[in-house]
Amino acid sequence: MTQEICRLLVVDDEAIVGKRLKQVFSKIGFEIETYTEAAPAMNAMAEKPFDVVVTDLKMEGMDGMEVLRRVRSMNPRTQVIIITGYASPETAELAQEQGVFEFLAKPFRLDELKQVIYRALAQQKGGE
Amino acid sequence: MSLFSGLKKLPLPWQRRGSAAHCRPISLVFSQFRAVLKANNQALELIADMGEKLSGEYLFDQRYVDSIVEELIGAMHRSIAAINTLTENRWTSLTPIFAGLEARVRAIASHRDDREGPPILWLSEISSRDWPLIGGKAAHLSELMANPQVMVPEGFVITTRLFHDLIDHNDLRADFARFEKLAAAGDDQEKELEALRASLEQRMLVASAPPGFLVTLEAHLSRLAETSSAPLFLAVRSSAQEEDMDFSFAGQFHSELQVLPTPNAVFAAYLAVTASLFGAKALRYRRQVFPEGGPLSIAACCQRMVSARASGIIYTEDTMAPGRQIMLVVGAFGQGQAVVEGQVPTDLFRIKKGENPQLIESTLAVKDQAFFAAGPEGGLAAAGVAPAKAGEPCLPEEKLLELARIAVHLEAFFKRPQDIEWTVDENGELSILQARPLLLTERNQEKKPLSEKLSTYPRLAEGAGRIAQQGIGAGPVFKVETLADLKRFPEGAVLVSLRDSSQYIQVMQKAAAIVTEVGTPVSHMSTLCREFKVPCLVGVPGIYTMVADGEEITVDAEDRCIYRGRVTELLTYQAATAMNVQMAPEFRMLRRIIHEVSRLNLVDPLMQEFRPEGCKTFHDLLRFIHETAVLDLVEIGRDERCLHGQKKLARHLALPIQAGILAIDIGGGFAEDAPADNIPFSAIRSKPFRAILQGMLFPGAWHQVGMPVSFADLMHSMLSTPRDALSGQYTGHNIAIISDSYVNLCFRFGYHFNIIDAFCHEVERDNHIYFRFLGGATDIAKRSRRASLISSILEAFDFSVRTRGDLVIARTGNLVQSEMERTLDILGRLVGFTRQLDVQMADEAAVSRYSEAFLMGDYGIVAREGGY
Numbered sequence: 001m002t003q004e005i006c007r008l009l010v011v012d013d014e015a016i017v018g019k020r021l022k023q024v025f026s027k028i029g030f031e032i033e034t035y036t037e038a039a040p041a042m043n044a045m046a047e048k049p050f051d052v053v054v055t056d057l058k059m060e061g062m063d064g065m066e067v068l069r070r071v072r073s074m075n076p077r078t079q080v081i082i083i084t085g086y087a088s089p090e091t092a093e094l095a096q097e098q099g100v101f102e103f104l105a106k107p108f109r110l111d112e113l114k115q116v117i118y119r120a121l122a123q124q125k126g127g128e
Numbered sequence: 129m130s131l132f133s134g135l136k137k138l139p140l141p142w143q144r145r146g147s148a149a150h151c152r153p154i155s156l157v158f159s160q161f162r163a164v165l166k167a168n169n170q171a172l173e174l175i176a177d178m179g180e181k182l183s184g185e186y187l188f189d190q191r192y193v194d195s196i197v198e199e200l201i202g203a204m205h206r207s208i209a210a211i212n213t214l215t216e217n218r219w220t221s222l223t224p225i226f227a228g229l230e231a232r233v234r235a236i237a238s239h240r241d242d243r244e245g246p247p248i249l250w251l252s253e254i255s256s257r258d259w260p261l262i263g264g265k266a267a268h269l270s271e272l273m274a275n276p277q278v279m280v281p282e283g284f285v286i287t288t289r290l291f292h293d294l295i296d297h298n299d300l301r302a303d304f305a306r307f308e309k310l311a312a313a314g315d316d317q318e319k320e321l322e323a324l325r326a327s328l329e330q331r332m333l334v335a336s337a338p339p340g341f342l343v344t345l346e347a348h349l350s351r352l353a354e355t356s357s358a359p360l361f362l363a364v365r366s367s368a369q370e371e372d373m374d375f376s377f378a379g380q381f382h383s384e385l386q387v388l389p390t391p392n393a394v395f396a397a398y399l400a401v402t403a404s405l406f407g408a409k410a411l412r413y414r415r416q417v418f419p420e421g422g423p424l425s426i427a428a429c430c431q432r433m434v435s436a437r438a439s440g441i442i443y444t445e446d447t448m449a450p451g452r453q454i455m456l457v458v459g460a461f462g463q464g465q466a467v468v469e470g471q472v473p474t475d476l477f478r479i480k481k482g483e484n485p486q487l488i489e490s491t492l493a494v495k496d497q498a499f500f501a502a503g504p505e506g507g508l509a510a511a512g513v514a515p516a517k518a519g520e521p522c523l524p525e526e527k528l529l530e531l532a533r534i535a536v537h538l539e540a541f542f543k544r545p546q547d548i549e550w551t552v553d554e555n556g557e558l559s560i561l562q563a564r565p566l567l568l569t570e571r572n573q574e575k576k577p578l579s580e581k582l583s584t585y586p587r588l589a590e591g592a593g594r595i596a597q598q599g600i601g602a603g604p605v606f607k608v609e610t611l612a613d614l615k616r617f618p619e620g621a622v623l624v625s626l627r628d629s630s631q632y633i634q635v636m637q638k639a640a641a642i643v644t645e646v647g648t649p650v651s652h653m654s655t656l657c658r659e660f661k662v663p664c665l666v667g668v669p670g671i672y673t674m675v676a677d678g679e680e681i682t683v684d685a686e687d688r689c690i691y692r693g694r695v696t697e698l699l700t701y702q703a704a705t706a707m708n709v710q711m712a713p714e715f716r717m718l719r720r721i722i723h724e725v726s727r728l729n730l731v732d733p734l735m736q737e738f739r740p741e742g743c744k745t746f747h748d749l750l751r752f753i754h755e756t757a758v759l760d761l762v763e764i765g766r767d768e769r770c771l772h773g774q775k776k777l778a779r780h781l782a783l784p785i786q787a788g789i790l791a792i793d794i795g796g797g798f799a800e801d802a803p804a805d806n807i808p809f810s811a812i813r814s815k816p817f818r819a820i821l822q823g824m825l826f827p828g829a830w831h832q833v834g835m836p837v838s839f840a841d842l843m844h845s846m847l848s849t850p851r852d853a854l855s856g857q858y859t860g861h862n863i864a865i866i867s868d869s870y871v872n873l874c875f876r877f878g879y880h881f882n883i884i885d886a887f888c889h890e891v892e893r894d895n896h897i898y899f900r901f902l903g904g905a906t907d908i909a910k911r912s913r914r915a916s917l918i919s920s921i922l923e924a925f926d927f928s929v930r931t932r933g934d935l936v937i938a939r940t941g942n943l944v945q946s947e948m949e950r951t952l953d954i955l956g957r958l959v960g961f962t963r964q965l966d967v968q969m970a971d972e973a974a975v976s977r978y979s980e981a982f983l984m985g986d987y988g989i990v991a992r993e994g995g996y
Contacts, residue, residue: 012189014189014190014191016189016190016712016713016714017187017189019712020712021187024686026578027578027579027686027687027701028578028579028687029578029579029580083187085189085191085192085195106187106188106189106191106192107181107186107187107188107189107192108186109186109187110185110186110187111185111688113187
């Protein structure tokens, strides 16, 4: 992971999530873009794909499930991680079908997310 | 000296419960008691959960804050309902008391806490719970004021409460709300925003004071004038809510200096400051750096003007070359306003940082102009400086170094590089006018990512331990082996130790970081680290032997790395990161809420404030409810009338020592096949109770032989023991209330009185021990010595301890089950060891002698020195 710079996209309607993740991941050398709305985030994704997308589930307008669907159809290589305070088993199941990499319940330890992202990147590499 | 002042008289059981009390089935009482314990534990667990989130290790959002507040309030209601069920509605008075506490927390959660409180607060009387009312600058000043190493001109704050009153009183609320909405929105309604802004600014300048305010203001001004030797003038400066916190807002708001000390003049200056919230400059700045908005209100700091000989600024880092351990001082003669606004030529000094700073460079200007007080009507005016003096340094070297030492201290105190405004009066007295975080920008030429730069530094630990408090700190290692080492702790050092200890609080203001080999992020020490914002890693294996005293290390308690040497890139990175996570609105809100819920003021049922009205926080209420429930249960257990016809409730223990304990099992405390009475140790299933008994039964810890008590000692005890506090409820027997994971043990040995209340199971954050010891058969000197013996032993086991005469109150908690059992075992030994020890406490030396013996496991000292 030292050579290639990983591109990370964060979508969460609460600004603090993006701010915190920007701080944490740019420090360890990620290229990170953060959005509080899904639509502009999807535009950014269309312009230049990201390696990993971290998205909130419940958002006004386009929600996390829709983000998942669009990202996977735009670029199946991109791994999607959904972070949420509440996910019903039905939603979780549906997300699995749509190819989510992992669900993470908020609040979580930043280190947990880091580990999940590393695993996502490792799997991505293995899949190539 | 009134020894028991503060101790209350406990009503006797038959006074507490009406004689007509009917009797409920004991099984019902037990289940009601367990319901109290359960609700209390739920609430305490939620409080612990919130505390842990503040470490910075977690990502949480507003939704988390909202939902946990609701859950906690729900648990509190259940707890209050449960105690009323158990006591048959004897404590309905808890409901209105909780309503007040709940309202306060809800005000914080709904961002309304800047509206509730007094319109004026003295700087010296501000506590952190007032912060929402006073804005960032005043909050920092009040912290400085409480710091004995720093002089701050006295004064008061006109709070945001008055700001809101002013808005309402002058019918500006609707416009203000609209303004806030537009300021946070995009750019499409610029015209309307600009018109609103200008109109609010104008109307604020001529606003009329809410009724009664000018009278209050006058009273404050008179009090300030009384304590002022020179003619009083004021500096009225803005303190906006966000000011000096996330963003500097430096120079964005209005200040007025040398204001006449009359209510009208100060109010006019205050209005000018307040109106500047709506200034074009401030709005532009705010939207630039704080685009997602959030309501802003403004307070004003009114302080005595210092008649300044020289003033200026000190940066604790060179902003052009951060990380080089160089501080910058800029100064000029007279008042400092001219310096910060660049109106006069200034001297520049560079000082090498360290415990003993050194002046390494002086660049002197010809300072032919300076600003001084204009005259009796107030205001400042420029005046010429005599040519012979103009070229001299504005401060002599010794003053510069004194300033530098204060700056080093403040950097350690606030844990970040600081931008400090200083002034020196005609007598050479140095005062601090302001201290705020110094924002550094990483130099552009160094494009390499931080992670690459970091890879060149040797790492002592990587991905090790848990984060107790997030942050980055660097400094020389100071290893702490015993608590006595703390006395020598140098400013800005990194504390490294084997175990964590709440006693480290003594040096937290000086410590750059703390690293321990053992510890948990929910310990008392971790909580304190969060309060003092000391970067802290706990549970880093082997670190103690890896580092040497005095060696510089850098602790990154974000990525859990420890580097050898001073990693300037990391420190610069920290200072350059515009948003300090601790200052994010969600963090601040959670911190305020925790402040309201988790402090424990109500420590002991024997103290006068131990009543519903004494409850200041949620935790106080929970403590009150718990103690009340225990008392109630013990009382029911002793009430012969209620036990009539029911299975024997209090059962004797058959132990090899004569401890005379009766135990009441409320569920799972005894084995199912335990005998109806005379229960052997082997049949005890209660985890905490078993651990304590194990300690009491430890070979040598329990002394069977009665000690000879002198006649004088006996007389003393008969005359001075507070009968109503000590006798009554527990006479005759030692009673334990037990369940599988709980014990409440009341000992009444001779003339002393000892309680251990403990919860112990596999969930570590539920676990707690509360220990209380009081009294004795000897004179107060001996009894107090035994109390200090007990407290020194408990401190060694990291209890937080309070003593008062012969009363010892100690608490610990959040320990894993095995650690809990070990600690309870020690308590059991301590109970046995100290049982009759007051007799042997002939002099002060005995305290440390016996305490060392106990810690070494030498329990035989009691028999040896007792001569039997």
